[in-house]
Amino acid sequence: MLEQITSIKEDTLEAIAGIGDLKALDDIRVGALGKKGAITGFMKQLGGLDPDERREVGQELNRIKDAVQAAIDTRKSELEWAALNERLETERVDVSLPPRPETQGSIHPVSQVMDEIMAIFCEMDFAIAEGPDIEDDWLNFGALNIPDEHPARQEHDTFYLPSSGEGGRPVLRTHTSPVQIRHMMKSEPPIRIIAPGRTYRSDSDMTHTPMFHQVEGLVIDETAHLGHLKGCLRDFVEAFFQVDNVPMRFRPSYFPFTAPSMEVDIGCSFEGGELKIGAGDDWLEILGSGMVHPNVLRNGGIDPDRYQGFAFGMGIDRIAMLKYGIPDLRSFFDADLRWLRHYGFRALDLPTLHGGLAR
Numbered sequence: 001m002l003e004q005i006t007s008i009k010e011d012t013l014e015a016i017a018g019i020g021d022l023k024a025l026d027d028i029r030v031g032a033l034g035k036k037g038a039i040t041g042f043m044k045q046l047g048g049l050d051p052d053e054r055r056e057v058g059q060e061l062n063r064i065k066d067a068v069q070a071a072i073d074t075r076k077s078e079l080e081w082a083a084l085n086e087r088l089e090t091e092r093v094d095v096s097l098p099p100r101p102e103t104q105g106s107i108h109p110v111s112q113v114m115d116e117i118m119a120i121f122c123e124m125d126f127a128i129a130e131g132p133d134i135e136d137d138w139l140n141f142g143a144l145n146i147p148d149e150h151p152a153r154q155e156h157d158t159f160y161l162p163s164s165g166e167g168g169r170p171v172l173r174t175h176t177s178p179v180q181i182r183h184m185m186k187s188e189p190p191i192r193i194i195a196p197g198r199t200y201r202s203d204s205d206m207t208h209t210p211m212f213h214q215v216e217g218l219v220i221d222e223t224a225h226l227g228h229l230k231g232c233l234r235d236f237v238e239a240f241f242q243v244d245n246v247p248m249r250f251r252p253s254y255f256p257f258t259a260p261s262m263e264v265d266i267g268c269s270f271e272g273g274e275l276k277i278g279a280g281d282d283w284l285e286i287l288g289s290g291m292v293h294p295n296v297l298r299n300g301g302i303d304p305d306r307y308q309g310f311a312f313g314m315g316i317d318r319i320a321m322l323k324y325g326i327p328d329l330r331s332f333f334d335a336d337l338r339w340l341r342h343y344g345f346r347a348l349d350l351p352t353l354h355g356g357l358a359r
């Protein structure tokens with residue numbers, strides 16, 4: 001029996017040394033040490049031997065078992081190393097290669113201006129909120145105090161989507177104002193948010209594209225008033241355009257979801273075809289705003305007898321054109337690389353109030 005065992009040991013160790021892959025190595029392990037393996041088989045026969053022989057054969061079997069297991073472990077780690085080295089070799093990245101020129105991207109002016117807007121308002125303790133591009137009719141209009149037959153619905157040149165049968169009719173949101181309602185419904189005052197994002201209206205010329213960007217602002221607490229709204233917008237405009245004492249004009253206006261409502265213009269000049277913010281006697285409209293209408297608060301689940309606040313909505317592409325002197329809005333969305341190279345921003349220059357907001 002000992003002879004048989006020794007020859008099995010030799011065969012097994014030889015096989016292990018010659019094996020080239022992990023699967024085959026495991027087959028050998030099962031063949032020798034598994035439940036039905038050769039060495040296990042001898043172990044089972046020990047009971048039939050007389051005591052002396054049993055001890056001798058038993059000890060030898062244990063030694064062989066340990067030797068085979070050790071050989072398997074060693075071979076296994078050799079094979080694993082070899083596999084790892086092979087992978088490292090084939091997946092090698094040459095870090096000394098210079099980047100390919102065509103992979104150099106730049107930040108689109110709209111993204112840059114969104115980052116600038118967020119940097120400024122976050123410094124003023126606003127949080128960022130978001131809503132979906134596809135809204136239902138109720139959130140985009142009804143909840144904002146724009147009933148079914150209201151003329152404002154036509155003014156918005158809405159893109160309607162096919163109805164799914166349940167809930168309101170889906171629309172591409174025509175403004176970021178539905179985020180006001182969404183946010184009110186899920187939170188308690190005090191509320192202090194801005195909501196930047198894409199908006200859609202069926203309109204296209206030098207200053208309109210069917211998809212454009214807005215940022216909504218909403219502040220609700222027990223005391224927020226028109227003076228706060230004006231101060232907040234002034235601080236924003238001065239930080240954004242980096243000019244002190246920008247002339248601002250607050251014109252009475254009308255929005256169904258605010259009362260009173262104001263449109264805000266900033267003073268500028270167009271001398272020699274160049275637009276300058278903060279000087280001269282021309283005016284440019286940049287946003288709509290007002291005190292949130294009690295019906296809107298109610299629709300957002302907020303008690304208008306206790307809370308009040310203000311909201312504003314600003315065209316992001318618009319103020320990007322003003323700040324960076326970009327003449328045609330449509331060019332924003334042409335995906336023309338030459339345009340992007342000219343007006344784009346360096347990818348790692350994140351705008352902050354302390355680090356600077358412009359190029």
Ligand code: PHE
Nearest residue numbers: 175177288289290311312313
């Ligand atoms: N939603 C309005 C628009 O798109 C702007 C606005 C927002 C006005 C909030 C007042 C308050 O024109």
